[in-house]
Amino acid sequence: MEDVLRYIESHQEKFLAELQELLRIPSISADPAHREDVLRCSRFLADHLRGIGLSVEVFQTPGNPILFASTPMIPAAPTVLFYGHYDVQPVDPLDLWQSPPFAADIRNGNIYARGASDDKGPVFAHMKGVEAFLRTRGTLPLNFRFFIEGEEEVGSAHLDPFIAAHRELLRADVVVISDTTQFAPGVPAVTYGLRGLAYLEVSLQGPSHDLHSGSFGGTVPNPAGILVDVLSRFKDERGAIRIPGFYDKVLPIASWEREMYDSLPFHAEEYRALTGVRKLRTEEGFTPLECRWARPTLDINGLYGGYAGPGAKTIIPARAGAKVSMRLVPDQDPEEIAALFTRYVLSLCPQDVSVEIKNLHGGKPVLMDVNSPWMKAARTAISKGFGKAPVLTREGGSIPVVATFKEVLQLDSLMLGFGRPDDGAHSPNEKLCLDDFYRGILTSAHLIDELGRTTAES
Ligand code: BES
Ligand code: ZN
Numbered sequence: 001m002e003d004v005l006r007y008i009e010s011h012q013e014k015f016l017a018e019l020q021e022l023l024r025i026p027s028i029s030a031d032p033a034h035r036e037d038v039l040r041c042s043r044f045l046a047d048h049l050r051g052i053g054l055s056v057e058v059f060q061t062p063g064n065p066i067l068f069a070s071t072p073m074i075p076a077a078p079t080v081l082f083y084g085h086y087d088v089q090p091v092d093p094l095d096l097w098q099s100p101p102f103a104a105d106i107r108n109g110n111i112y113a114r115g116a117s118d119d120k121g122p123v124f125a126h127m128k129g130v131e132a133f134l135r136t137r138g139t140l141p142l143n144f145r146f147f148i149e150g151e152e153e154v155g156s157a158h159l160d161p162f163i164a165a166h167r168e169l170l171r172a173d174v175v176v177i178s179d180t181t182q183f184a185p186g187v188p189a190v191t192y193g194l195r196g197l198a199y200l201e202v203s204l205q206g207p208s209h210d211l212h213s214g215s216f217g218g219t220v221p222n223p224a225g226i227l228v229d230v231l232s233r234f235k236d237e238r239g240a241i242r243i244p245g246f247y248d249k250v251l252p253i254a255s256w257e258r259e260m261y262d263s264l265p266f267h268a269e270e271y272r273a274l275t276g277v278r279k280l281r282t283e284e285g286f287t288p289l290e291c292r293w294a295r296p297t298l299d300i301n302g303l304y305g306g307y308a309g310p311g312a313k314t315i316i317p318a319r320a321g322a323k324v325s326m327r328l329v330p331d332q333d334p335e336e337i338a339a340l341f342t343r344y345v346l347s348l349c350p351q352d353v354s355v356e357i358k359n360l361h362g363g364k365p366v367l368m369d370v371n372s373p374w375m376k377a378a379r380t381a382i383s384k385g386f387g388k389a390p391v392l393t394r395e396g397g398s399i400p401v402v403a404t405f406k407e408v409l410q411l412d413s414l415m416l417g418f419g420r421p422d423d424g425a426h427s428p429n430e431k432l433c434l435d436d437f438y439r440g441i442l443t444s445a446h447l448i449d450e451l452g453r454t455t456a457e458s
Pocket of ligand 1: 118119152153154155179180181197361362363395396397398399400
């Protein structure tokens with residue numbers, strides 16, 4: 001590995017300049033105004049991968065392009081399918097950023113940009129790992145395929161159909177993903193579980209238009225008031241979710257997991273300070289880590305209805321609504337949970353308002369086998385790349401395609417996080433620590449080396 005590692009060591013500056021170029025493309029998938037930037041980002045990566053020596057196919061979808069790139073074919077060697085996303089979250093609130101979100105400013109050993117940590121930086125680190133092999137040896141000990149999409153942050157609508165239609169193209173031995181994080185700064189992790197998601201919007205209509213609350217008040221149903229009544233019945237006084245059947249399929253947390261979580265360097269007070277809340281609020285009988293990783297949630301993500309501008313406006317609103325997300329754990333199913341949620345909300349709503357419930361998106365929770373030979377290779381690669389053995393973690397966030405890889409392609413995913421929990425993914429001032437970027441590149445190279453010597457039986 002000397003040659004490969006030396007290449008990485010001596011090209012750090014070049015890698016960083018290239019990463020800056022990538023981060024300067026505002027590939028915000030949620031905003032139609034950035035559609036051209038999203039396309040430009042897919043072209044940038046396609047050109048970059050070709051430049052490194054991969055053969056690249058760009059698949060158009062009804063949404064954003066999917067990139068597929070392969071290293072030169074090595075028969076009888078393992079095949080790794082690397083998944084990541086080149087799209088990023090919106091940047092608002094813009095005034096909280098210390099440097100513009102697409103300036104890719106470097107300060108105090110960090111690079112600041114939307115997408116630096118989630119997920120362009122980690123994706124790019126793997127590209128550099130592959131480049132190091134190709135430039136020094138002209139070949140890899142395995143077949144490495146990049147499978148990179150541009151709609152992850154908006155629910156990946158076109159990804160599952162693409163996977164179902166391209167099983168042969170995507171044939172592999174294992175999936176690699178770097179879209180999770182280290183456990184804490186200096187505590188690298190391999191992640192073996194993710195929560196799933198059911199995300200719905202409830203909207204209620206009362207009057208056909210906003211009414212004068214003096215002239216009409218006292219005679220008509222107010223959808224904002226009714227919405228609040230409905231929402232107030234989602235949880236009991238102990239915080240348990242009251243939707244009938246919600247917990248039926250929740251797997252208990254294994255005792256080895258509880259013990260392992262208890263042994264992790266988790267400091268509730270530091271964690272509390274990071275969130276800015278006065279006091280953590282957790283489910284009775286579970287630790288904060290258990291609640292984040294292995295217990296389901298229900299959260300109101302947003303509320304609308306009536307007048308919320310400056311001063312007073314005396315109306316009875318025509319409409320009011322809420323966006324509600326539920327993070328799910330194995331073996332809950334997002335479609336089943338959406339149906340239970342819908343039935344419960346309908347049962348709570350009085351007849352005098354009309355109710356609309358939309359299922360916006362979802363994803364299944366996953367758990368991986370922590371003892372597979374692939375997992376062993378991942379742990380070794382992190383140990384070598386970060387200079388420290390990783391801990392095993394679950395994550396509270398969701399990467400819905402991981403379940404699709406398992407169900408449709410029968411593939412396990414190795415989740416190696418390069419960024420940190422406090423990188424500010426989805427928040428202002430998102431960053432990636434430059435050391436983590438370089439350690440990520442080293443990890444990628446070691447992973448290629450390790451997986452090249454791994455088979456399903458080894
Ligand atoms: N990188 C995250 C997933 C993630 C979040 C992993 C937190 C580990 C910890 C990903 O880009 C993401 O934000 N996913 C969405 C999925 C949703 C849009 C279906 C999420 O979790 O909200
Ligand atoms: Zn991500």
